[in-house]
Amino acid sequence: xxxxxxxxxxxxxxxxxxxxxxxxxxxxxxxxxxxxxxxxxxxxxxxxxxxxxxxxxxxxxxxxxxxxxxxxxxxxxxxxxxxxxxxxxxxxxxxxxxxxxxxxxxxxxxxxxxxxxxxxxxxxxxxxxxxxxxxxxxxxxxxxxxxxxxxxxxxxxxxxxxxxxxxxxxxxxxxxxx
Numbered sequence: 001x002x003x004x005x006x007x008x009x010x011x012x013x014x015x016x017x018x019x020x021x022x023x024x025x026x027x028x029x030x031x032x033x034x035x036x037x038x039x040x041x042x043x044x045x046x047x048x049x050x051x052x053x054x055x056x057x058x059x060x061x062x063x064x065x066x067x068x069x070x071x072x073x074x075x076x077x078x079x080x081x082x083x084x085x086x087x088x089x090x091x092x093x094x095x096x097x098x099x100x101x102x103x104x105x106x107x108x109x110x111x112x113x114x115x116x117x118x119x120x121x122x123x124x125x126x127x128x129x130x131x132x133x134x135x136x137x138x139x140x141x142x143x144x145x146x147x148x149x150x151x152x153x154x155x156x157x158x159x160x161x162x163x164x165x166x167x168x169x170x171x172x173x174x175x176x177x178x
Contacts, residue, residue, distance in 0.1 A: 009040035010071030017077035056083020
């Protein structure tokens, strides 16, 4: 979605989470495999933020200085879209840089709502928990469980941001809590 929104061309940077975290590594591979399908998109940098919002802010600020033509940022964990969006918004570039991120932190959904974030890939955390318990009980009962359980995720855009804020945070969102 980010590559398409960029018109299939331009400079992109990647914020990666913690080295060795399986989900982060798989998302990183997915980013690179997808970008490879767009010969006019250049990955200008890739850095690890170690799941730190503050580090993601710092890295993004440095990219904004080093790459004035930066068109996109991909974020692969729950912290880095928050940091990337804060740095981009503080620089007055909301909407100028296409940002795609992971998960459903309230701040992420608020950046989605205000247009700083283009798309958030929201995981199905409810089914993650349910299927974990389901598979644990089956294992205890001596039944075979699938090696991989796909619980899916959803691409969420600005138009659905409020729906997800209400569904996931309810009254908490009104009080500013995360």
